[in-house]
Amino acid sequence: MANSPSGDSMTDRLVRVLETFTPTRTMQTAAEIGRRAGLPPSTAHRVVGDLVAAGLLDRDDEGRVRVGVRLWELATRSSLPLRVRQAALPAMERVQARVREHTQLAILEQDEALFLERLSHPQAGANITRIAGRLPLHASSSGLALLAFAAPEVQERVLARPLSRLTPATPADAAAVRRKLAEVRRLGHAIAPGFIEEVSTGVAVPVRDRGGRALAALSVVLPREAAPGPALEELHRAAREVERALSEPS
Amino acid sequence: MANSPSGDSMTDRLVRVLETFTPTRTMQTAAEIGRRAGLPPSTAHRVVGDLVAAGLLDRDDEGRVRVGVRLWELATRSSLPLRVRQAALPAMERVQARVREHTQLAILEQDEALFLERLSHPQAGANITRIAGRLPLHASSSGLALLAFAAPEVQERVLARPLSRLTPATPADAAAVRRKLAEVRRLGHAIAPGFIEEVSTGVAVPVRDRGGRALAALSVVLPREAAPGPALEELHRAAREVERALSEPS
Numbered sequence: 001m002a003n004s005p006s007g008d009s010m011t012d013r014l015v016r017v018l019e020t021f022t023p024t025r026t027m028q029t030a031a032e033i034g035r036r037a038g039l040p041p042s043t044a045h046r047v048v049g050d051l052v053a054a055g056l057l058d059r060d061d062e063g064r065v066r067v068g069v070r071l072w073e074l075a076t077r078s079s080l081p082l083r084v085r086q087a088a089l090p091a092m093e094r095v096q097a098r099v100r101e102h103t104q105l106a107i108l109e110q111d112e113a114l115f116l117e118r119l120s121h122p123q124a125g126a127n128i129t130r131i132a133g134r135l136p137l138h139a140s141s142s143g144l145a146l147l148a149f150a151a152p153e154v155q156e157r158v159l160a161r162p163l164s165r166l167t168p169a170t171p172a173d174a175a176a177v178r179r180k181l182a183e184v185r186r187l188g189h190a191i192a193p194g195f196i197e198e199v200s201t202g203v204a205v206p207v208r209d210r211g212g213r214a215l216a217a218l219s220v221v222l223p224r225e226a227a228p229g230p231a232l233e234e235l236h237r238a239a240r241e242v243e244r245a246l247s248e249p250s
Numbered sequence: 251m252a253n254s255p256s257g258d259s260m261t262d263r264l265v266r267v268l269e270t271f272t273p274t275r276t277m278q279t280a281a282e283i284g285r286r287a288g289l290p291p292s293t294a295h296r297v298v299g300d301l302v303a304a305g306l307l308d309r310d311d312e313g314r315v316r317v318g319v320r321l322w323e324l325a326t327r328s329s330l331p332l333r334v335r336q337a338a339l340p341a342m343e344r345v346q347a348r349v350r351e352h353t354q355l356a357i358l359e360q361d362e363a364l365f366l367e368r369l370s371h372p373q374a375g376a377n378i379t380r381i382a383g384r385l386p387l388h389a390s391s392s393g394l395a396l397l398a399f400a401a402p403e404v405q406e407r408v409l410a411r412p413l414s415r416l417t418p419a420t421p422a423d424a425a426a427v428r429r430k431l432a433e434v435r436r437l438g439h440a441i442a443p444g445f446i447e448e449v450s451t452g453v454a455v456p457v458r459d460r461g462g463r464a465l466a467a468l469s470v471v472l473p474r475e476a477a478p479g480p481a482l483e484e485l486h487r488a489a490r491e492v493e494r495a496l497s498e499p500s
Contacts, residue, residue: 010260011300021328050261055360058330067329069359075325077382078271079317080308086381089369093343109319110305119339131336132327 013039013047018067023130027064081107081116084216087245088207091238092119095220099231102127102221106142106204108150108214109134111158113143116216126199127221138163138177139170141192141202142217148184149206149214155181169194189235190217191228203228205235207242215246263289263297268317273380277314331357331366334466337495338457341488342369345470349481352377352471356392356454358400358464359384361408363393366466376449377471388413388427389420391442391452392467398434399456399464405431419444439485440467441478453478455485457492465496 020028020036028036034044048065051057055070076082088105096103096119105117112134120127129135137143137158147155165172171180184190192202204219218238220231270278270286278286284294298315301307305320326332338355346353346369355367362384370377379385387393387408397405415422421430434440442452454469468488470481 009300009304011264011304011306014261014264015304015306015324018324021324023327026328026333050259054259054261054265056261056265067325069330069357069364071325072329072331073359073364073382074265074268074271075317075321076331077273077380078276079322080319081322081326082381083276093369097347107319109323114319114323119343130327131332132323 013037013043014051017044017047017051021067023133027060027066029064033065084246085116088117088216088218088238088242091241091245092117092218095218095231095234095238096121098234099220100124101223101231102129104129104142104219104221106135106140106146106217106219108137108143108146108154111137111154113137113140113146113217115142125221125223126197128196129221135196136164136166138172138180139166139192139195140219141190141195141204142219144180144184144190144192145204145206145217145219146214148181148190149208149212151213166196167194167198169198171195189232191232194224199224201226201228203231203235205232205239207239207246209243210247216242218242263287263293264301267294267297267301271317273383277310277316279314283315334496335366338367338466338468338488338492341491341495342367342468345468345481345484345488346371348484349470350374351473351481352379354379354392354469354471356385356390356396356467356469358387358393358396358404361387361404363387363390363396363467365392375471375473376447378447379471385446386414386416388422388430389416389442389445390469391440391445391454392469394430394434394440394442395454395456395467395469396464398431398440399458399462401463416446417444417448419448421445439482441482444474449474451476451478453481453485455482455489457489457496459493460497466492468492 016037020033030045030048034041052059056068057065058068059065092103100121101124103119106113106115114134115129137147159174163172171177190204201222201224204217206214207216209215218235266287270283280295280298284291302309306318307315308318309315342353350371351374353369356363356365364384365379368381387397409424413422421427439455451472451474454467456464457466459465468485
């Protein structure tokens with residue numbers, strides 16, 4: 001699209017505006033958006049006005065805006081996340097009914113685990129994951145299941161970067177993560193005791209294509225003291241179901 | 251945003267590009283998008299290239315593009331549909347577990363019923379509804395539940411337009427729809443036998459705010475011969491739960 005005098009395209013500006021919205025910051029004024037997106041106030045007002053006119057942002061009575069329902073609709077109705085989620089949901093519901101803990105679906109996106117779905121049992125424990133939220137690949141059970149069965153160049157790129165330590169238990173140097181990935185490939189699943197939050201253990205099983213690459217990961221968040229076996233058994237069965245569903249023509 | 255020589259803004263072009271994608275047309279070439287969006291080929295290629303560079307569209311090995319995972323993420327993580335759906339999902343799962351038929355969540359958007367969620371029991375019957383899909387307000391049980399408790403100006407606007415007849419049973423003149431809306435207000439729920447598909451009956455209950463306006467509708471699609479009572483009982487209970495969940499601070 002046309003470039004502004006500062007050289008960024010209109011598409012870049014749109015992305016920068018959308019990126020100022022988060023799960024905990026859903027309503028903003030145009031001035032706040034401009035400040036957070038690094039846009040001059042007059043530009044921010046014009047871009048926000050255009051997005052409201054197109055229905056991509058919705059404005060409330062006090063002049064604040066939020067991400068528009070129309071944008072959600074356009075982004076959802078033909079998206080890959082919807083297809084993967086639809087294929088996985090029946091199996092996820094069975095896992096959740098039996099294990100009675102948070103049951104999640106993630107894909108690898110831009111070198112992070114992006115969560116497409118989370119079913120939360122009312123009595124389940126703490127859980128940091130959000131739908132459309134992300135976690136580091138090396139620290140989450142979903143991320144480890146995705147990374148262990150990813151292309152070698154993705155693994156090398158992720159391991160070459162600084163690895164954050166979220167808790168004392170997080171494997172945060174390349175050698176420790178390599179050992180963990182080898183274990184995940186050997187077992188066919190990932191167990192991450194206290195890697196994200198000290199009180200929880202994440203367990204995850206990859207959903208794989210015919211070539212063996214991970215398409216997605218199914219996971220459950222257990223209390224740290226719980227035995228992971230029963231949840232893993234359910235996840236392995238669910239992953240096979242989702243692989244069958246995804247291999248059918250859509 | 252800046253206007254093109256033809257007078258449409260960059261935001262309009264973005265919306266026109268996104269609108270060419272549908273649940274059954276998820277992959278397209280830039281040339282196909284240009285033709286369907288009414289954009290000159292060179293413009294279509296430039297806009298699609300910018301959107302791919304920004305991650306809002308994803309390109310495959312054969313040069314076709316689809317709606318990007320990044321766009322889904324940006325549109326979902328702080329959106330109203332996510333909040334409404336998260337509030338409704340536990341109640342919807344209970345309805346589905348008991349009734350064992352398609353269980354759906356819709357909101358009123360641009361004078362149509364927009365479906366935010368659909369839980370489908372494996373043994374459930376035919377169902378035309380799609381997530382992020384739409385149905386006419388006067389013809390669907392969800393739409394009638396939303397319209398009966400909408401602002402009077404919305405009702406008048408919808409009734410003033412031509413009303414489509416999807417089956418012989420669809421109420422398709424303003425007087426018939428008015429009678430139906432009065433019935434929905436009297437009963438507190440909508441029953442739509444064969445209005446959308448002759449083989450099914452939709453039943454829906456509004457989720458209302460303190461002022462009595464419909465925020466959303468919960469619905470179940472039953473075989474035409476089934477008695478609607480048990481599903482409606484579950485839906486009324488679920489709607490009260492969702493009203494409580496939505497009235498809590500998010």
